[in-house]
Amino acid sequence: MKEKEVDNEKLVQVVASALELFMNYGVKSLTMADVASKLGISKKTLYQFVKDKKDLVNKGMLFCLEEEQQVLGQVTADSENAIDELIGFTRFVNSRLKDLHASVIFDIQKYHPECWSMIESHKKDFVRNSILLNTKRGIEEGLYRKNLNPEIVTSLYMLMMDGMFNSDQNFGKGIRLEDLHLEMIRYHVRGIANDKGILQLKNLLNKDENNHLKLD
């Protein structure tokens, strides 16, 4: 492997690990000294990979979002039908939300607006498009109600997604993002699927890998 590729691989490793730390501990509370220490390198070495803290957060988030696009693309490719695809999306996104607290979202919104913009763009483009295509696919496969308007349904879905990240309504009520997410998906799939789709859903939820999703 060429030296340039080694450097890039190391960069990816550093920024990916750093973002995970930020997601766990919060961006504001975690200094660059903390990050370097937990990654087992010096600050000097860390600054060989990134220009500044903002750069680190942004690069980490970029990697994270690209990974999500890659993984969800694979879910789509592997899925047998629209319901299967939706459950696959849910499994991945929910596992990510398990480790995310609303305070970290607040942190990013407040101190890292550029990073937040990346998340917003990801939602507006990739997520929206995925749901739109999934809705159309479900209608074509006879699993979703035929009288759905995919554009409108997708907009309703995005409204709920935006609401999930509105921290002020999520605090102080013991509501966890992962549970909120599952509640929304249950609401969504019940709102779009027909009887055949619901049956398909139940079949999929019986699989071990989906048991914990509690979408029934």
Add this chain to the structure above:
Amino acid sequence: MKEKEVDNEKLVQVVASALELFMNYGVKSLTMADVASKLGISKKTLYQFVKDKKDLVNKGMLFCLEEEQQVLGQVTADSENAIDELIGFTRFVNSRLKDLHASVIFDIQKYHPECWSMIESHKKDFVRNSILLNTKRGIEEGLYRKNLNPEIVTSLYMLMMDGMFNSDQNFGKGIRLEDLHLEMIRYHVRGIANDKGILQLKNLLNKDENNHLKLD
């Protein structure tokens, strides 16, 4: 009500609300300007109640811990037996953990050592004593195994409590404090209760107010 009492009531209201905000958003990310804004008062007014940010955090925590002692004292007074008391403790503490993320604990440990010391003292004194007395009570009531050593059992419990707040082991695994807490209590009660105690536990868990605790 005398003016002095009004001031004190207002102080309590301010510091209690402020601590709740800190627990939700994280102490580091929430500036004094943020706190004042969310409390609907000015920074100038806020500084009439507290000397500085450290003072606000400490006073808020003090109030929180005193409230816990008062509530748990009432649980003890109202409880019919040791199992009833333990479940009552669990219900209250768990509801508090629902809104607490490990990143906030990390925040306090790192930037507010004095506040953290208060929590540590609370655990070392009040919590330890409560569990010690509960253990003795259970033995006396014939619900716990007679061959328990209350001092040792209490120390084992405190070890688990300390482990729960060790953020490094809790991150990145999708483990929530409230679930970890319930798992620990289940482990604890199974470790100390005899058959009669377990039966008592099952009876109590059938009550609506305890259904969600998932200790069976």
Add this chain to the structure above:
DNA sequence: AATGTAGGAAACATTTTTAGTTTCGGAAAC
């Protein structure tokens, strides 16, 4: 109607913290 009081908004000064950079020493590679 005039005066006093109190709080909010905003500006200001200071301090602290963190970011980001540089230096020195040691270990490893050549």
Add this chain to the structure above:
DNA sequence: GTTTCCGAAACTAAAAATGTTTCCTACATT
């Protein structure tokens, strides 16, 4: 033996937040 590179620690600079002060407005009191 020399060179390179990284870690640890020290250093510098900048930014952010804390904490204080000023001015204005609204309300209460006389």
